[in-house]
Amino acid sequence: MKLLHVIANGFKNCNDSFEIDFVSKSKKTAEDKEYELQEIADDLHVYNTMAFIGKNASGKTTAVELLDACYSILSDFRLDGKPYSYENVELCIDFYHDGFIYRYETILKNADSIASKAIFMKQRLRKKKYYKSKTKDLYHDEDFVDVEITGELPEDTSILFFVLKKKETRAVYFDSFGNGADTYRLIFATLKDYHIRPVLLVKVISIFDENIHDLQMLDDHNFKLSFCNETKTVSDKELIYMLSSGTTKGMLLYILMAASLQQGFDLIIDEIENHFHKTLVENMISLYKDKTVNRNNATLIFTTHYCELLDLFNRQDNIYIAKSNDKVYLTNMYDGFNIRSELLKSRQFYNNVFQTAVNYDELMQLKKELKVWKNS
C-alpha cells in the first residue's frame, strides 16, 4: 500500500480542495529515478522525500497533520486522539495497493463533544486496475468502480479494513513537541516492535553523544546507562536531565527512521531542523534517497523553515509551499511557479519569489520600537 494523493475539505483552517500529491509530475531523469523517486508499480513513481516549506504560521504543520490523519485511517482504520475537530471534514484518499488504484471518500464527524474520535459517514470505496498507459489519468474519477462491501463495522472503523485487512504501520508522525521522559521507553518499544537489533541503538547513541557507550531498559521507567566508563541505574526523569534534549529527541527520531527504512513505512517530521544538527538532517535525506538503504520504498516527509535543505532536492514537484491569509493553502513548486531548474531554490526563497519572506516592514517596526526604548 502506498498513499498517492489526498484532497481535503474543511480540515482545520485549510482552504477547500486542499491537495497533496505524491506522484511525480515533471520529467523524470535517470538520476531522478535512482535518487529522487521510487517505482511502486511499472512506471508509477512516487517521491523518496517530500518537503513543506513556509514562514511561521503558514500551515506547514497543518499539512502534515492531514497526512498523519490519512495514514491513521489507512493504518488502524480509525482516527482518534488528534488535537483537532473532525467535524464535517471531507476526505478523498487515493492509494495504490496490489495492482489497483483505490479511491476512498468519507465525511468525518466527531463521535462525542470532546472530539476524541472520529466516526466515518458517507463512505465510498472505489478502485481501478493500474495500467502504465493510463498514468496521466491516474485520478480520473469516472474510471473508478465501486468496491463491493459485504460486512458491517462499528461507525468509528473505516471500511478500508475490508481491503487492507490488517492493521499495519503505514507512517509515523514525529511532531515538534517531543515526548519528554517517556522518549526512552518509546525508543525501546520501537526497537522491540520493529525487531531492530540493539546494536543499532548503540550506533545511534554514539552519533549523538560519544560519552554514552550503552543504554539498556530495566523496566518502563528505569535504565542502565554506561556513561564515561561508569555504569549506573537511572530513572527516565534523571536521564532527561543527564542527556541533552537534542540527544533524547534525536535518538528516538533516528530509531524511528531505521524502522521506517527497514519496514518501508513513511516518516513524517514536523520542523526537521528543530531536532538536530544540519548534517544529521542531510544524512537522513541522503539515506531515504539511497536505494541500498531504502529498499522498501519508505518516504521521508518533513516541514522546514530552512530553505537551503531544498537545494539538495533535484526536483520541484515534491516541494509544497504553505501560505495563509484567512485560510491555509498549498502551492506545488512545480505546478505553481515557473522556476528554472538550474537556479538555487534557496536563492529564490531569499528573493521572495514564493512570497514567503518574513515581512521586512514588520521587522523594522519592531526595531524602531526597540530604538525608542533606548532613547527614553
Place this chain on the structure above:
Amino acid sequence: MEKLLIMCEGPNEKEIIKILLENDLLKFTEDDLLGLTPYHARQIKSSGQVKTELNIYPGQVRILRIGDKQSDKLVIPSEYKDKILSVDKYCTKPELEMLFILAENLEQDFEKLKSSMKAKTFAKEYIYLGKRNYDNSTAFYTEYFGANPKLLVDCIKKYHKHNGSHNKDEHYLDELLK
C-alpha cells in the same frame, strides 16, 4: 582522511563498479568511498545526492569519474572547491558496450563496422544472454557480469590492450583493479 567520490556517467557504469566492489576486485573498498557507495551523477551541481554527501563529510575527496568519453568538463561548484583534491576520469571508449564486444571476442567484427555503427548498436545486434539480446538495461549488465566477475576483470584488462590510445588525461579502468 580523504575519501573517494565515484561519479558514474550512467546506471550501467555504476553497476560495473558495484560488481567489482562486491567481489572485492578493486584497489579500494566501500569503506573508502564517500557515503559508502558509488553515485550515478554527471555533474555535482545537478546531483542533490552528491551535494548532500559532500556536505555531510568534513574531509576532502578525490573524484573518480567513470564513463565512456566524458567530453564534458566536470564543473566544481565554488562551495566545494576546497574539498576536492583531484578529478580523474576513467574511460571506456567509444562506449561501455566495448566490454561485451571484448567478452564475446567480437572486437575485430566491430572494427570493420565501427565507422558506420555505434558500439551500442552493434551490441544490441550481436550480444546475447541466452536468447535475450542486449537491451542497454542495467539488469543485462547485472546478469551478464554479476555471475562472472572474473570475465568482467578480463574484459577490462583486455580493453587496455585493445585500445592503447587514450588521451593523456584519460585513465583506464584496469588501473583501479587490484
